[in-house]
Amino acid sequence: MSADARKTTVRRPRMTPERELELLVATLDVLREDGYEALTMDAVAAKARCSKATLYRQWQTKPEMIAAALYATRPVRVNEIDTGSLRGDLMLLVEQVAPRAQQDTALFTALGHAALSDPALVRALRESVIDPETANLTAFVDRAVARGELAARPAALAFLPQLLFSSLHTRPLFQNAVADYDYLVGFIDDVVMPVLLHT
The missing domain is CATH 1.10.357 (Tetracycline Repressor; domain 2)
Structure with missing residues (x-):
């Protein structure tokens, strides 16, 4: 098998629901601490101890990430x-x-x-x-x-x-x-x- 072929077979492990929730909670923590304008992928990544790439794989934009965080952490279903x-x-x-x-x-x-x-x-x-x-x-x-x-x-x-x-x-x-x-x-x-x- 060629190196290129081996690369295509590599799959990153799927993010668990628990880990996704941790990232979203970190998003709201940063939002409360720093405000909307100061919230960046860098700040959330630092808070959640992950890479920016991890965040961007889940959410393309800051508004999408915030909306997902609000929905996931809503106090009532x-x-x-x-x-x-x-x-x-x-x-x-x-x-x-x-x-x-x-x-x-x-x-x-x-x-x-x-x-x-x-x-x-x-x-x-x-x-x-x-x-x-x-x-x-x-x-x-x-x-x-x-x-x-x-x-x-x-x-x-x-x-x-x-x-x-x-x-x-x-x-x-x-x-x-x-x-x-x-x-x-x-x-x-x-x-x-x-x-x-x-x-």
Whole structure:
């Protein structure tokens, strides 16, 4: 066998899911510590103790890597929630989201600012995070319609993701506090449910 032929038979070992998660966690660590603009493949590689080539084999761009990290480390699998009621689904959602409010508020605030000038970041976040989670929230409402809790899809469904996202990430600005569980329960009961029930 020639040297060239031998080279073509060499296969790098596939990255394990555990190692991939380590790289993605390192990505968010760098993002929290240094901010979006300062996040580079070099910085993530140093944090994760890997080569840049390893990162580029998995993710072609910084926005893709960040979006993948957010999706992989999300605190709740919204698609797995089905309590049998619309309010129950929303309450379980906020119960699982609330413990991460402190660290995630600063993270998403920084990303929101970066997104204003980085269309690639917006596109990556929409494709990997926003659109899938919007579909999951829509499923909450569609199940409620099928159960008879709602007569039809409410017009407010189009604003449900924005309502929930804003409740999580604007409380520090208005009240100098994170969106903890009690705050989010009140937001669901006093704002979200009345709006959705008003079809």
